[in-house]
């Protein structure tokens with residue numbers, strides 16, 4: 272594996288801090304920086320995933336059942352509010368309006384179909400009672 276090199280300008284103060292820390296840990300400055308960057312990327316990814324999960328679960332709760340859809344042509348890049356898929360400018364997407372309007376979301380075609388199926392199953396299930 273070829274390694275890439277990153278150059279970053281830092282203040283002399285910061286350099287002293289980093290060099291000091293590396294010395295204490297008995298590792299090279301470059302190892303220390305690599306560890307810090309790797310750790311911080313791992314953590315922020317995990318945190319972002321958690322936040323996304325929470326938002327999606329919130330939108331999917333019963334109280335926020337979708338009451339309607341509206342087609343929309345995207346004027347800018349965004350991501351699906353349910354699955355997180357990247358949506359590009361010009362894509363035909365849907366706005367899912369929830370009873371709680373604050374939880375309305377831009378969603379992709381796939382998620383709209385999934386959501387519609389779920390609602391149908393819901394209606395069938397309650398009809399049998």
Ligand SMILES: [Zn+2]
Nearest residue numbers: 351354379382
């Ligand atoms: Zn989606």
